[in-house]
Amino acid sequence: MNPQRPANTFRNQSSQQPRPKVSHPVTQRLQKTGRKATQWQKIRQYIRQRPTLERAYWLVLKVFLWLFISSVSYVIVLKYVPVWVTPLIVSxxxxxxxxxxxSHVYKNWRPYDKISKEVALAVVASEDQDFPKHWGFDFDEIQDAIKDNRTRKRPRGASTIxxxxxxxxxLWNGRSYLRKGLEVYFTVLIELIWGKERILEVYLNVAEMGPMTFGAEAASQRYYDHSAASMTRNEAARIAAVLPNPRLFSIAKPSSYIQRRTRQISRQMRYLGGQKYIRSL
Known part of the structure; x- marks a missing residue:
């Protein structure tokens, strides 16, 4: 009769003992080095311990990267391709x-060198006199607008060209924080990628200058019966005068306010030094 084998007491004892809790590798490294986890490391650890949350995190990150790459690529393409349609035109x-x-849309794309520099100077004198100097934002003008809007019934804008x-x-029309944030983002992109001359070229081709009329060439052909290349200083100043509200003010039948505003812009064009002010764009 074979003697009965003693039970494997070590195995029985080890099976009864609870398994040690395995911490996350990040936590293990921090414990070895004696450092405390930062808030961001705690968040990452929290996410990784929850598979559903981790999948959602990576999905959001991929969507964000896709949107970023797509937007940058689109801006690069539009540096070289004429902008024929904009959300404003569709709206x-x-x-x-x-x-x-x-519903007929008046729009004719013209390269920057085919548009009278008087038009370019007029819109700079009217809309954004520091355009050649700033990097997309006129912070002094923004501060002045904030102060003025505390007492004004109609809010004063401070948007640069x-x-x-x-x-x-x-972007679309609106005043939401999301749209404003995207406006800042795209402003930085076009300043970095396009440069001043391209920005002004696009502005002169897509800005609303009358009912269903977009761009200097379309406005010149419709209201002056000639190309934007031969536009005079007075004609350019009158177009710039209606830019704040081209659906209310008329180029063809300028009111006394528009006539006065036209003269003011013409004086500003002279004070800036004429076309040489924008020659170095």
């Missing part, structure tokens, strides 16, 4: 549905 076209207003281009080409 104005849709607004004509069910109304007596004509760069900001207006970013809004017109890439």
């Amino acid at each position: 104005r076209w849709v607004d004509t549905f069910g109304t007596d207003e004509s 760069s900001q207006q281009v970013a809004k017109n080409v890439f």
Whole structure:
């Protein structure tokens, strides 16, 4: 009779003991070095311990990267390709549905060197005199606008030409914080990628200058019966005068306010030094 084997007491004891809790590798490294986990490391550890949350985190990160790469690529493409359609043009076209207003869009793209420099100087004198100097934002003008808007019934804008281009080409109308944030983002992109001359070229081709009329060439052909290349200083100043509200003010039938504003812009163009002010863009 074989003697009965003694039970493996070590195995029985080890099976009864609870398994040691395995901490996350990040936590193990911190414990070895004696450092405390930062807030960001705690968040990462919290996410990794929850598979569903981790999948959502990576999905959001991939979407964000895709949007970033797509937006940068689109801005690069538009540095070389004419901008034929903008959200504002589509919005104005849709607004004509069910109304007596004509849905015909007046728009003709012209390169920067085919547009009179008087037009370029006029919009700079009217809309953004520090355009050649700033990097997309005029902070002094923004501060002045904030102070003035505390007492004004109608809010005063402080958008630079760069900001207006970013809004017109890439974004929708509105005053939400999301749209404002995206406007800042696209303004930085076009300042870095396009440069001043391209920004001004796009502005002169997409800015609303009358009912369903976009760009200097379309406005010149419609209201002056000639190309934007031969536009005079007075004609350019009158176009710039209506830019704050081209659907209310008329180039063809300028009010006394527009006539006065035209003279003011013409004087500002002279004070800036004429076309040489924008020659170095």
